[in-house]
Amino acid sequence: MKFTLLLSAFLFFFYNTCSSFEGSNNDIKHNLKAKAITITTPDKKTSITIDYSSGCVIKQLSLNGKNVLSSSGVYTGIRTNKASFSSSDQNSGVTVAKNTNGVVLSGISYGNEAISVKEVWDFKLKGNKITWNITREYTNTIQLEEMAFPKWNFANLSVWKGGIMDNGGMVWCKYLKQVNDTYGVHTGGVTFWNTDSGDALRIAAKTEKGEEIAAKYSHSDKNEFTCTQLVTDTQLKQRYDLSRFVSQRADVFAPFEVKKGKVKVSFELQYVDYNREYSKGTLPGIDAIAVRELLNTTGRYGVVDNNIIGANGWLTNWKCLHEPFFAQIGMAVNDPNYTKNMSSTLDQERDLAMLSDGRVLSRWHNAAGDEIPGTYNSKTGYYEAMWGYTIDSQTGYVINASEQFDLNGNIDWLRSHQLSCEKALDWLIRRDSNNNGIFEMMNNGIADQKASDWLDIVWASFENSFVNAQLYEALTLWSKCEKVLGNQQKADYYSAVASRLKTAFNKPIEEGGFWSSSKKQYVYWRDKDGSVHGDNLVTPVNFAAIAFGICDDPERTAMILDQIEQRTAAENLFHWPLCFDSFKREEVSEGNWPFPRYENGDIFPTWGYLGVRAYANYDKAIALKYINNLLNQYKKDGLSSQRYSRTTQLGLGDDILAGISTSITALYRDIYGIRPKWNRMGLEPNMSNTLNGTKFSYTNRNTVYNLELSVNDYLMRTPGFSIKSKEGFGANKTGNVLTYYPNNEETMVLQISAATNRSIKMEINSWETNAFAWMVTSLDKYQFTIKGLEANQNYQLTINGVIKKIKSKGDGSFLVEHLCKSATKFAIEKS
Structure with missing residues (x-):
């Protein structure tokens, strides 16, 4: 009897203090007693803890097991010309409900009789990312001095070396030297990185159609490094002239109006292996x-x-x-x-x-x-x-x-x-x-x-x-x-x-x-x-x-x-x-x-x-x-x-x-000779022996090119083709057609049209005046077209040693088809 009572008491305590949402494989844990929810990505690289015991705040954001936030955490809020309010304010009305792969916190409210804000925070696990959707409702139209939608308070200015923003720029933490030094920009997404640890945090931001997002980065009076996002109907103006950076002033943006009604924003949090990604x-x-x-x-x-x-x-x-x-x-x-x-x-x-x-x-x-x-x-x-x-x-x-x-x-x-x-x-x-x-x-x-x-x-x-x-x-x-x-x-x-x-x-x-x-x-x-x-x-x-x-x-x-x-x-x-x-x-x-x-x-x-x-x-x-x-x-x-x-x-x-x-x-x-052109990827290397064995990838208009460079030995490879050459060249593949540009110029081109969508693999043996030779090692039926030859000129075409006489057309081109069942060598020489 005594054992049964003890077991019942333990089970009551356990189920009322800590539970995992069904089907989440313990990735989302809810401590009912502490009123805290911890969400961890399957790879264990990213974890957040939401505390709703008083107000509602993300109290911890851990990357690779290390919390990067200050005690202020992450919260939302507004500031009028008279008062400030935030989700961290005392609020006993927060409710929690499970959702597919996530959790929803409702009843978050703050404000006063002039302006009241109600929010719903919807968190979901999406692979190894955590999405945070915030729906905010304003009870009135009002002018605000400031907004946190949300505000991220990192422990100090050394947590990150900087942040790469989604307009191609960066915030360099060491230059926010004095308290309230602030840099404000009209974009919301950012990837913060730490060079020493190799850890990075990517915050991807997405607003609804018609909404504008901005962000400001600042040195707080608690020596925190802060990132604050703002979502408005119109693009924010600068408060001080056209200044994007202001010294010792946190309010870089001018006052703005928010309208009665709902506003939504979505953030996607992801751990990034900085050393690999960059x-x-x-x-x-x-x-x-x-x-x-x-x-x-x-x-x-x-x-x-x-x-x-x-x-x-x-x-x-x-x-x-x-x-x-x-x-x-x-x-x-x-x-x-x-x-x-x-x-x-x-x-x-x-x-x-x-x-x-x-x-x-x-x-x-x-x-x-x-x-x-x-x-x-x-x-x-x-x-x-x-x-x-x-x-x-x-x-x-x-x-x-x-x-x-x-x-x-x-x-x-x-x-x-x-x-x-x-x-x-x-x-x-x-x-x-x-x-x-x-x-x-x-x-x-x-x-x-x-x-x-x-x-x-x-x-x-x-x-x-x-x-x-x-x-x-x-x-x-x-x-x-x-x-x-x-x-x-x-x-x-x-x-x-x-x-x-x-x-x-x-x-x-x-x-x-x-x-x-x-x-x-x-x-x-x-x-x-x-x-x-x-x-x-x-x-x-x-x-x-x-x-x-x-x-x-x-x-x-x-x-x-x-x-x-x-x-x-x-x-x-x-x-x-x-x-x-x-x-x-x-x-x-x-x-x-x-x-x-x-x-x-x-x-x-x-x-x-x-x-x-x-x-x-x-x-x-x-x-x-x-x-x-x-x-x-x-x-x-x-x-x-x-x-x-x-x-x-x-x-x-x-x-x-x-x-x-x-x-x-x-x-x-x-x-390295990186010379993209409007219609191709170009490569014009000027290598030295000390650089032999250089290998890196380069992205040009959404195509990733893997490059391997040594003296007079250049390889360009994508999922769609591979070209090896001793000279510089340009290349582009559209559909099943690969276009090769000798010396990365347009005076002459070689087009290879394949019967299938298999990768085309070729090596340029030589490309000189009136003498051209290449080898195709991929197997397929191909149509080869050369443009830029002398018009109406006799040439000799050799395919794997078999010679054929050809004549260029009036536009200086010629076309030949061939089924490549094995590695095939082609050569064209002026007769």
Whole structure:
């Protein structure tokens, strides 16, 4: 009898204190006495505990067994101009009900007579993810000062290194230095990561149609790192000018109205193995972890918000439109969210930053104070810089638009920029008053004390070689875009302008060009009075001439690059300075004096991609040396600087420049040869023996390409095809048709149409003028079409040693069908 009573008491205690919902395999546990529910994913990587004993709060969020929250937990709430309310407030009306693979908490309420909020929290297990659906009902329409929908309170600012947002940007926790430092953006999803543990938390956010979501990241007065999501009917405005980041102020967003009725939002919580998810693959000779961290921090930091991708970044609320490398950074970051945001950034600049005559305003900032008087637009944030009309905003817009098209592959998008790119180019092309083929700035000489390009406190004037080199690149790229758009006349026109510019640019300075035979370098500029300036070996000027191809003279290239390397090595500099010798005193603002100081001699790695590109085809070892130097510097200081002192090589400047990552973007473009094109994935490697065995995956427009690279040995593989070649190439597969682009160009293509949807496997043995050979190792019936041959020409086709005479068609193509029952070799040679 005594035993029976004890057993009954134990069972009563057990069933009233802890239970598991039926069918959940103990993944959802309900402690009735403590009023706590614990939900754990099947892989045990993610677990949350919801406490509804007083109010309703997620008290623990454990990843890999470690709770990452502070004692404040995660809760919802609102703040009016008079009071604050949250789901953590005393509330005895919460009820719990089981649901399929989940649990629903109802009766969550808070507020007062002016505004009352009722919420339902619906949690479900979805594989190894936890979904949290919040339905909120407002009893009245009211203006709010603040909202938590919800607010995540993490233990401290070291829980995460940062968070990668779903607009391609990132929040860098260490820069929320002071209490209430806050960064607010118009997107809600984020992946927080910890480099040391490799643990990451992905919070995917989804609103209902017509709703907007924003998020702010802050340093709380409890030294917590907080993430707060806000869901509204209309896009939130900034409270302080156009500031996305505010120092020591938690209320980054302006007051907003919520309407009577229901609002829903859904969050999906998932543990992410950061090391696996963001792996850069196997990179012999390169620190792959440093590459990953550099791109995920400094590279992404330039994303200020949706529609604002720059290089100065969110801490200073700045974006310079006179920088041509944002699309290239996106190529290396390789995040579809960055790519999408960059497209919309260029859309916004087309619509808001271009004047009717084609002038592209040079900057965006959160507030007035840096502008030529009368040019700042307080609604849009775009303006002309007070230092002078920086004309490279014309070229920067066109270069970025052209390279962005290669990433997004959207012809309709490109067409929407056709008129604006033409206007931007034509605005600058019109600036040739002496008709010598070199295009002019808006300042005439150093006496104006105004800038004309990125070096904004150097008085480069009138005929500026740096801007003209960038114009050559813009003309070359845009000419190809015009061809894609079907306007051959415009393509030829811009190509002709570029050709004339190239001829004029390369003339000796005595004949009106920029080449100084005595100094063995390109000079920086010529004033309207004919005086020549900037023969102090300005690196971005000379690098741009070589990298953009306006200088293709091997002798001049060697003179410049040998000289730069000798002088950089002599000073043992980790990266290239802006110039090696001093400008003259009257050529620069006083902030550049005495030499070396600021833009007169300090190290600005922002232009490193030009140096890497210039050296990659001349001496790859030198290019790789400076890539590795930059990675080593990142491991020392995170590259969290504007520039580096020429004398101490320590970081300087309050501004952090995302452009400081460009030497690493050049690693991908100019060494690994990642060259996506609008209609294919391109590969143009420039490998060294030290890099042999490089393996990584690259995603281009939703297709994952597995790449294996060694010297003269390149493999591109997807589930649909595999191509091995000794030369660069491009490839695309649509349906059962694989298109191969020799040298990643469109002058000739090989199309292989398969009878089935099996993977097509081929190896290119050689592809030379009038002689082409390849081998197919996959088994299927194929139709081979080559386009780009000489028209009506006799050729010899060989298939596994069997010779057949063929003749190309009038359009320079020919077609042959063959059933490949085993590995089959094909060769075509002009008769």
